[in-house]
Amino acid sequence: MNFKSYKELINRMEQNIYQLKKISFMSFNIYEKMFYDSLIKEERYRIKVLKNFMYNINEMDNIYRKNENMRQQSFTLEELLKYDGKNGNKAYVAIDGVVYDVTYNAAWAAGTHFGLKAGRDLTKEINACHNKEQILKGLEQVGILKTEGSSENAQ
Structure with a gap:
């Protein structure tokens, strides 16, 4: 029906x-x-x-x-830089190829978190110093990060 x-x-x-x-x-x-x-x-x-x-x-x-x-929705590293959380922009970070929105996350005030800045791929940093699953659990996924070797960039 x-x-x-x-x-x-x-x-x-x-x-x-x-x-x-x-x-x-x-x-x-x-x-x-x-x-x-x-x-x-x-x-x-x-x-x-x-x-x-x-x-x-x-x-x-x-x-x-x-x-x-x-x-x-997919982002290049260059596009991701626009989402730094400054001047009214949203704050996005990429981790393991997934782009997350941290705009309204209290730990990411003004697009920064313990020296880490939004608008970047933070895979290495998050893997090195945090409990990744605990952090990612509360974040909204907004897209994926295009890698240089992806088929979209090869065209």
Whole structure:
């Protein structure tokens, strides 16, 4: 089913609720009213479940597209230099060929971290003096670093 079909289904369900409300209103028997009210409650619950499902599918699609775009973004060392965290620029660092955003990381205030500067490939430095997995765990990946021997540069 596509989103249009789900929306049409929800619309039909809302029409059903409207009809059930009319029937319940016209009923004089308290048990009939309770019966129709329970049907209305169930229909509202089903609508809520469908709307949550549609929202979650949409969010998953957005995440997939964001990750797809991230995988397609690539930086040369020269391009990476622009992301030094100064003058309003974002702060990016490359580690093991992956480019990470450290702009809003408190340890990288003003694009520096214990003498290391953003906008560079810091693979050697991070491998030499830090617990790399612990550091990278909280950073957002924004792309990959092109190497001189990559097929993109060879063209």
